[in-house]
Amino acid sequence: MADLDRSSLALYGSRVGVSVIGFASTVYFARAIGAEGLGIYFTVETVVVVLAVLARFGVDSAVVKRLSGAADDAERARHLTGAFGLVLVPLAVVSLAVLLFADPLADLADLPLAPLALVGMVVALLVVETGQWLLLSALRGERRLATSAGVEFGGEVLRVGTSVWFVLGGSGPVGLVYGLLIGHAARALVAGVLLDTGLARPTRETMTSLVSFSKYTAGMNVSHLTYSWLDTLVLAVVVSKTAVGTYEAAWRVSLVVALASSAVGAALAPNVSAWAASDAFERIEEAFTNSLSFALLLVVPAVVGAAVLGGPFMAVAYGFGGGALLAVLVAGQVAQAVKDVVQSTLLGLDRPRTVFVTNAVGLGTNLVLTVGLALAYGPLGAAVGTALTAAVVAVVQWRALQSWLAARVDRRALAWQVGGALVMGGVVVGATRVVTPDSPVPLLALVALGALTYGGVVSLHAPTRTRLVGLVQPNATGQAEGS
Template sequence: MRLGQTSIVHFASRFSASLLGFIATIFIARFLGSETLGIYYLVLSTVAWLSIAVKMGVPSAITKRVSEGNDEAAYLIAGGTIVLGLFFVISFLVIISQNRINDYLGYPAAEVVVLFLFVTLTQAVVNSVLKGQHLVHVSGVLTPIRTGTRSLIQIGAILAGFKIAGLFVGYTVGYVLVSVLGLWIVVRQFDAITTPTVSHYRRIISYAEYSWLSEIRTRAFNWVDVAVLGFFVSSSLVGIYTAAWNISVFLILFGGSLSQTLFPEMSSLSADENPQSVADLFETALSYGGLVLIPGLVGGVLLGEHLLRVYGEEFTQGSVVLIVLIVATLIQGYQRQFTTTLDAIDRPDMSFRVNAVFIVTNVVFNVILIPYFGIRGAAVATASSVFVSLLVAYGSLSALIDFSIPIGEIGRQWIAAGVMGMTVYAGLYLESTYGNVRNIVLVLVLVSFGAIVYFSTLLLISRRFRTTVDQNLPVDLPIVQA
């Protein structure tokens, strides 16, 4: 029950944070214009890529070692000092190269890059300890606090006339606030503050030397296709592709929350017993990995054009791209559960191999397909590379533990999605025949009604889903009693 509630809290927190960030972005764009917004996101992009060199997989290693339940403070100090040293090295390189960086950014913001790098690094380390302490829901709640604080300060600063400087201040304050709150919670959980030994450093580094590639994998999953598209298609087509990508990625939030929730539990079990002990949790992860993505795919097929029309009429030409990208995120949702389990049983070397396969195939497929098929080629390249990495992940994990694929539960999710699809299709038919509803209203109504139909159907046909819902509701409801 606790794991289910933790996943729901984490998912709701990430959803709220995404919504707050979306609202703030619209406000910034309308009041400061595209140029200022572009500079701001160039700074964030630069920080994101530099953070890979600063973190080097250490936060993931901290989560792993802390989740094992021994010497938590020592591992925090060891990991923190490693990333602090890397931060000083990267910051020095940024400062001596600030003229080139400022030219690239179009604004004198090299010092801001260093500041952002520090606050994001601090928050990442604190967050990694919270996850290792099985407080994933707490780390999730801190995300909308950070985003909400940042957004409110940025909007207030813009109204006060501070322009881009207000964006920088809001970002910094948001990260500092949650870092302080998170560190206070972390320290209260420690039984004792111990000094790290050489062994602690070695165990952090031994895990981090493989886990750092997962961060590059995340960047590749989000940005390789867009980067390659920039060489071959117009900026308008890149914009259409990005709009479709944002919709598809939104559907993967629940799967990410599930994997982050289960990781420390799997890690603890693996450390206390043996790798096979995590099999049940892994099968649970597979059971619910497509809970949102499967109906999302059916909905994308039926409502793709309508969803993209919310951005503007020209975006509807990306409807096929949207469908393919949702397929990619569906595969990614399952693949993530495999790599999370590999990391949890202390086999980051195999997770490293899976991530390396994805990165290489993603780059190669994009370079081959985009020149001939444009944005559709980029979508197919992403989906294909994720599928290849899923096959490698399956082979790697099946060699270590015995598990079964919950085909029955996944099949019931597809049946419920099919029932949902028929009702949505009926709604589209009725609207096209008898109505003249505004597109945004039609989308909201059909998405909401489709979600109700899907989850209601799943409650009726899936005993496991009814049991899960019943165990995680704060009150007893007869309708969900197993």
């Protein structure tokens, strides 16, 4: 478990860095171009992400699975080349659709660009978005989690730096789109240079193998798409760009607390795949239980923290409200953390059909709940719908996993986490009677007090303390990647 923990930690550390940079930049952009300008950029980004997921057709997930289980370099090369071939047709179809619907797209985006200029920008973003995820997935398929994490981090630094430069030059939301294009293009280029896997002519068996996996993960990605972006699209169409800006600002803060679970899931899938190939199911069950505890370690206290300090945090950071919105979105990340670990285990066990079916349930749930509640109650309704959707999918996937594994929760570790979070909440509420969190310094002081309190309580649990200490001990093999 130590190597798996370190792989998770490497990816988690990178994503924390990405999120810190992204959060700081969002705070700056919110104050530089306002909630409406931020909402315009988020709308464009949402459109690009939605179209890119359709263009990838789940092939990026298939790349991780097939490369991690390949017998040799030649087989990996055939799979990677086949993956690029598979995305060409859907990418071309989606790009043509962008051209045909240029005018409605321009109306939705509300960017100060001519329709054809916007089409060119969106198509370019689609190409680099597709390329970067295929290449980053190939790095993960090689079980080089730390390398892929470093590439993600570097691309985000470049994106933010160029975006700030454009905004300072007066480009407004368009400058943020330029920065997005440059950052993603850099990720694709660097990932391609660092990749060990080469290219080779794929066989019919290669293409069949990729399609057999991706046809199910495509459904998984569409479900994730609706979970992550449907609410934003609905708000952009029926409410306002200002509502989009407020919602996305809160959503991206909530994503920070889910970084550990997403990193654990990303590290778990290729390892489960390798263990399943050698029938080491007891090791998978142990890794699953430990990974789930690790994934929830930061999410549980974040729920309490958002309930206590969510309002002051949104006001101080962004200059607008949204405390209740943030609290609901963070609460939804508990279910999402469970889903991250369970779904990664299912994919590692080569159960893409199960993942497809369970995510189809989530897709239907999301369409009904999120759209209905967003139309009725605006951003807060969208947040409730999104949180409930994550809970439904987590329960369905957990029940499905139990058909193949003795999946269980470490109840003692979870009890320590919940207890520590409640103690933390009580301490912070008491401290707010003395310190008013109406500016950055007292707010950060209260956050630090809460973190220290929670850390002190959970460190009293010996197994948790041992795992955390193990993360910083030297690796006997000298390798941080793989296991």
